[in-house]
Amino acid sequence: MVLTKSQKVMEVFENHESQVRSYSRSFPTVFERAKGYKMWDTEGKEYIDFFAGAGALNYGHNNDKMKEKLIEYIQDDGIAHSLDMGTTVRKEFLERFNEVILKPRNMDYKVMFPGPTGTNTVESALKIARKVTGRQNIISFTNGFHGMTLGALSVTGNSYNRGGAGVPLNNTTSMPFDTFLEEGQSLNFLKKYLADASSGLDLPAAMILETVQGEGGINPASFEWLREIERLCRNYDILLIVDDVQAGCGRTGTFFSFEPAGVKPDIVCLSKSIGGYGLPLALTLIKPQYDMFGPAEHNGTFRGNNLAILAATEALSYWETDEFAKSVQEKSKLITKRMETIVEEYPQLKATTRGRGFMQGIVCGEGKExxxxxxxxxxxxxxxxxxxxxxEGEVVKFLGSLIIDEKGIQQGFDILEEAIEDVVKN
Known part of the structure; x- marks a missing residue:
């Protein structure tokens, strides 16, 4: 059998790369180019991207304005690596982030640059909560996903992910997420445990949650549940950590996913699309009174990724007005409509829909996972x-770039419907 160019290159990964690789198994081709919401492989085949780097490419592939800034910066011998030394790029980002994002939302946070990954911002958040309160326990929620390092794994629900740790994951308590039990029961369960001195629950340093659980199945928390969680945190002097690594940077229709609920987290974790261009960057936002790390008490060699910070600064231009957010909210309605139509037209799936904004899913029903x-x-x-x-891998998950136009959304969903029709017929 004569192998295609892509198949020959795929053999390189099979022969030389670790078995831990994942997405190259789900998407078995070799990609060569990408632009906006499209990608092309080495055979020239075009793909519409409803994945967007697992949410790291909210502004699309090879965004022109960011690319121009990066090329100019490199040609001018700008500082690429600097740990947390002061650079002009770092200064400009901090000023712009405060002016464009924080001030208009009446938010006051110190900005920490941890290691440039989502799991590292979570690690820093857990550490600062324990340092501030002097307590060890953290409350996390069922189906939550917060990263793959040991601290982040300890507050992650998935048993497969947790099993990779190889050691006990201690000092955390899992509680039912809003949608885990029938309406109202999850909150009552948590309230009872906190109120009862004999429940066996150690008073936690913090609660950590996603407002829309991504890897856990596109589970959106109701705004009322989020507000009640915040009230509990205030009543018991518990810090509230919102992991906005995937749901943030506009994915749910507002820059922070928690904005519509009106909550004010003590700590916010950002990564993925905060880097703008897909470059690695993470931020931990900390209310000033809790900014208690000593110098280098949490650090990392690549926390000064100036190329990512430069792209992140340019990405903030999308948020200078509410026009971009409104466009995301409008296009979200089309996504919802297409998903609801699929559920109606293919009863064989026994499916439902759920999610918010550009973070929605079709949930295949019992026996159809x-x-x-x-x-x-x-x-x-x-x-x-x-x-x-x-x-159970039961959710078909839409996570497209926020810059995709209506034509791209329609084309992608047309392909998805063709795929569903093929599957249900066989």
Whole structure:
């Protein structure tokens, strides 16, 4: 059998790369170019991207304005690596972030640059909460996902991910997320445990949550539940950490996913699309009174990634007015409509829809969980990149770039419907 160019290159990964690789198995081709919401492989095949780097490319592939800034900066011999030394790029980002994002929202946070990954901002958040309160326990929530390092894994729900730790994951307590139990029961369960001195629950340093659980299955918390969680935190002197690594930077229609609920977290974790261009960057936002780390008490060699900071500064231009947010909210309605139509037209899926903004999913029903994997695989064959999520991989997960136009959304969902039709017929 004669192998294609992509198949020959794929053999390189099989022969030389670790078995831990994941997405190259889900999308078995070799990508060569990308622009906006499209990607092309070495065979020249075009794909519509409903994945967006797992939410790291909210502004699309190779964004022109960011690319121009990066090229100019490199040609001018700008500082690329600086740990946390002062640089002009770092100064400009901090000023712009405060002026464009924090001040208009009446938010006051110190900005910490941890290591440039989502899991590292979570690690820093857990550490500062324990340092501030002097307590060890952290409350996390069922189906939550917060990263793959030991601290972040300890507050992650998925048993497969947790199993990779190889050691006990201690000093955390898992509580039911808003949608985990029937309406109202999750909150009552948590309230009872906190109020009862004999519940066995150690008073936590913090609660950590995602407002929309991404890897856990596109589970959105109600705004009322989020407000009640905040009230509990205030009543018991517990810090509230919102992990906005995937749901933040506009993915749910506002820059921070928690804005519509009106809550004010003590600590906010940002990564993925905060880097603008897909470059690694993370921020930990800390209320000033809790900014208690000593110098270098949490650090990392690559926390001064000036290329990522430069792109992040340019990305803030999307948020100078509310025009971009409104466009995301309008396009979100089209995504919802297309998903609801699919559920109606394919009862074989026993499906439902859930999510917010550009973070929505089709949940294949009981006994049909494997349909999601089959649908995503078939969609890839037809030129659409889309992944699954959820504890059983039962959710077909839309996570496209925020810059995608209505034509791209329609084309992508047309491919998805073709894939679903093929799957349900066989």
């Amino acid at each position: 494997d349909y999601a994997d089959k649908i995503c695989a078939k969609a890839f064959e037809k030129g659409l990149i889309i992944e699954t999520s959820g504890p």
